[in-house]
Amino acid sequence: GAVVSQHPSWVICKSGTSVKIECRSLDFQATTMFWYRQFPKQSLMLMATSNEGSKATYEQGVEKDKFLINHASLTLSTLTVTSAHPEDSSFYICSAAPGTSGRAPYNEQFFGPGTRLTVL
């Protein structure tokens, strides 16, 4: 159990286009999902916390209008990279914390396999 999927697993796009990445919890409900970005040989940087039914909470330095997050259901969160540029090329990973009762300390998060975005 506790499987998180991401789609697509990799994407190559032209500069200026928008790319949507989906994160799904397959066998559990998750009020909270997290989006991370990871550059080569670096750690994961938390971009935003996605809460079902409310606006995402973005970390300092992350552009809200650039990285649109929608958490429409307890099993799906999407990250849209708008007007992508080569510097947005990165590995994007989501995670989901089981629970349905709003913002609460989570005990464990389950990670998706990641999406590698390459912007030409």
Next chain:
Amino acid sequence: SQQGEEDPQALSIQEGENATMNCSYKTSINNLQWYRQNSGRGLVHLILIRSNEREKHSGRLRVTLDTSKKSSSLLITASRAADTASYFCVGGSYIPTFGRGTSLIVHP
């Protein structure tokens, strides 16, 4: 925000040796988790230790947690070449905080 720090940043050992990685964090947590990541791949959950636990074992893994020092250690015994990966600690609370990771290379 990055609040965890793993030490060392890189570790190179021979197969069969033990590997010890340390992690320090700054804020209060209700649990701490260790993950591994193979190059260019997603994260794999290894073990979770709760704030009221001091030590936990899982197969060849041994994790300790010292909340007074805000530190944790991960010991991999009898390492294998397949253990080569990056290892991260994550403090769990309302939001996760990742450390930079330790890059482990196990030479066959």
